[in-house]
Every structure is written in C-alpha cells, then in structure tokens.
Amino acid sequence: MLLQYKQTLILKKIIILCIIPTLILTSYSTGKASAIADTISKIENNLSVEIVYDKIVKDTWSLVNYETCNDSVETINYLTVLSREYAKYPKGYFQLVGIKTIILGKKLRINNQYRAAVPDPYSNFLFLSIDGQDGDFPTEYLIHVMHHELNHCTEYAIWKDMSYKRNDWAKCNRLFFRYKSGGEYAYHHQSIDWYSVTHPKKGFLNLYSTTAQEEDRSELVALIMSDEGRKYIFEYYSKDKILRKKIKMIVGELNAFSNTSNNYWESNLGALIKKQ
Numbered sequence: 001m002l003l004q005y006k007q008t009l010i011l012k013k014i015i016i017l018c019i020i021p022t023l024i025l026t027s028y029s030t031g032k033a034s035a036i037a038d039t040i041s042k043i044e045n046n047l048s049v050e051i052v053y054d055k056i057v058k059d060t061w062s063l064v065n066y067e068t069c070n071d072s073v074e075t076i077n078y079l080t081v082l083s084r085e086y087a088k089y090p091k092g093y094f095q096l097v098g099i100k101t102i103i104l105g106k107k108l109r110i111n112n113q114y115r116a117a118v119p120d121p122y123s124n125f126l127f128l129s130i131d132g133q134d135g136d137f138p139t140e141y142l143i144h145v146m147h148h149e150l151n152h153c154t155e156y157a158i159w160k161d162m163s164y165k166r167n168d169w170a171k172c173n174r175l176f177f178r179y180k181s182g183g184e185y186a187y188h189h190q191s192i193d194w195y196s197v198t199h200p201k202k203g204f205l206n207l208y209s210t211t212a213q214e215e216d217r218s219e220l221v222a223l224i225m226s227d228e229g230r231k232y233i234f235e236y237y238s239k240d241k242i243l244r245k246k247i248k249m250i251v252g253e254l255n256a257f258s259n260t261s262n263n264y265w266e267s268n269l270g271a272l273i274k275k276q
C-alpha cells in the first residue's frame, strides 16, 4: 500500500514537472504573440495601414515569393524599428502615397531574385523583407530600405510612374553624366560595392545613386530620413553644389506632396538648407 502511495506521489511529481515548463513556454509564446499584435495595432492606427506578417499575399505581377515571419523575436524587433521610422512622416502620409498594406516576409524574391523590398503601388502594397536581402542584415540597412522603397511609392503617387525621368533633375548633374540602365543593373553586377557612402562623383553619395534618377532620389530620401545616414548629408552638403541642388529639390517636393512645412525633414535639414 505504502509502495503504491509512493509510486502515485512520484507520478504526480513527474506530471507537475512536465506541465510547468509547458505552461511557461505557452505563456511565453502567448506573450510574444500579444506583443506582436499590440505593436501592429499601434502601427496600423498611427499610419492608417494594414500590416500583414503571417500570410502570403499575391502581388500585381504574380512574381513575388517570400516566407511568412515565423520568428516572433525577429518580427517584434523589426516592427519596433518600422514603427519608429515610419512615424517620422507627417500624419496621413501613407494615405497620400496610396499604400494600404505593408506586407512583411523573409527570403523575399521577385522572379527568384532576392530583394530587400518590393514596392507594388499598383495593388497599394509595400513588401518588406525583415531579413534584408536574404540574410542577417544590420538594422541600419533595414531602415535605409524602409525609406528608400517608400519613396519609390511616393514617386508613383506623384508621377504615376516609378521610373519617371525629370528634366530639372537631369539638369542638376554634370553635362555629360548619364545614369546607368536602372537599379536592376546593380543586381547583375553584384561584385561592385554599390551602397557604401564614398561620394564617388559630385552629386552622388554612393554608386547605387548613379544607376537611375529614381534610385538617386530614393537613396537621398533614405539618407535624409535615417539618423545614421543623415550625417553623410551634413558631411558633403557644403562641399557639393550638385548635392545641394538635389537636396533642396527633394525637400521642396516632399513639402509640396505632403502639404506640410513643419515636418521631420525640415526640422532636421531646414536650417542647413537656409544657411547655403
């Protein structure tokens, strides 16, 4: 009888020992899920957009593939950064741009080519890869991509063309300068360091900016909007007349588009622009 009692007691202890870690794990993952839901709800309210991270959404061209975000810590970290970065835009900016859904994924590809993002304003979508261009990319790069790609959508909202060529922009550059064939050119010449800020030519802070007008403008917007990137604007602004013209045009255009003059880019660059 005593033996049977002891056996029952041991069995009960084993069951309790098994249940406790399960309960801890369950409450941990429930906690993470609710943290994701809370962060998403905050972003959706602030930006008036829908955030999708756990399902596959079909793009305009049926060429985009990605995996859903299955790592809750990575997802929360990304959402926290996105929330901070996109809060820099004036209220209602995403509605003006026409982006209704931001889709987060991993291993994002278009036509089986890895991409850090795919702007799809035709369906009011912006696809962002939370692991960069297939890998473990630094937060600074992910921030740069968020602003760069949003600007492609902004240009689409203004010109109804993501590759619009502006005469006044072309005139900013030196007389014989010609852009390459587009951002796609860089994907076919990956041995070149396109993104380091080396100020390779007057008017250009990196080589990627020399691939196309729209990439030039989106690179500058990304540098203006990113706290790390903006230091390069300050470094080269007074030394480069072409760069000054381009920054002034971009700031003027963002002001006109958003119908604001009291905004993030003015408060960070307004004094610098007025000085020159």
Ligand SMILES: [Zn+2]
Residues within 6 Å of the ligand: 148, 152, 183, 214, 215, 218
């Ligand atoms: Zn681009």
